[in-house]
Amino acid sequence: MKMQFTHRYRRQWIFLMLIAIAALSCAAPGHSARERMRKTNIRDQHVRERTAALKVVYGKASYYGPKFHGKKTASGETFDMYALTAAHRSWPFNTICRITNLKNQKTVVVRINDRGPFVPGRILDLSYGAARALDALEEGVIDVKVEILQYGESDSSSHR
Numbered sequence: 001m002k003m004q005f006t007h008r009y010r011r012q013w014i015f016l017m018l019i020a021i022a023a024l025s026c027a028a029p030g031h032s033a034r035e036r037m038r039k040t041n042i043r044d045q046h047v048r049e050r051t052a053a054l055k056v057v058y059g060k061a062s063y064y065g066p067k068f069h070g071k072k073t074a075s076g077e078t079f080d081m082y083a084l085t086a087a088h089r090s091w092p093f094n095t096i097c098r099i100t101n102l103k104n105q106k107t108v109v110v111r112i113n114d115r116g117p118f119v120p121g122r123i124l125d126l127s128y129g130a131a132r133a134l135d136a137l138e139e140g141v142i143d144v145k146v147e148i149l150q151y152g153e154s155d156s157s158s159h160r
Contacts, residue, residue, distance in 0.1 A: 053098070053147035060121055061086075061099065061144045063136065065128030073114035081128040084108055087116035088124055094152030099126065100145040101134040108133040112152065 065081035073079050075093040095112040110130045117125040124146060136142045
């Protein structure tokens with residue numbers, strides 16, 4: 001026996017289909033909003049990770065300038081005392097660091113391009129330009145917070 005839809009059943013079937021479509025379309029915005037929020041959180045986390053420090057070190061920093069201006073650094077570059085650079089004993093060259101003067105909270109971003117300091121108890125030698133940006137010229141030796149933002153290309157064992 002073949003079942004035939006009567007006019008009444010056909011209307012009910014269409015009505016049920018419309019309700020089902022409406023129910024599905026109402027659920028979709030909530031899901032896509034959750035999905036958008038999840039993607040935003042992942043993107044925000046990625047941005048935070050890119051700007052977060054890889055390593056934080058506290059210690060004393062001094063600066064050097066006129067005596068070495070124009071001479072070769074350990075990386076082979078010519079030292080420019082007005083550039084925002086620094087010297088560290090072992091971190092790879094071209095490592096990018098954010099230096100904060102703990103006395104006045106001034107910060108500067110520098111690039112490691114030399115070796116030093118060779119005075120016990122100090123962790124960095126800043127260029128004259130970096131020390132000036134931190135307002136450290138009068139004191140000569142300051143307490144600093146050093147945040148490594150990006151390691152330079154080098155042997156990975158030298159900074160671990």
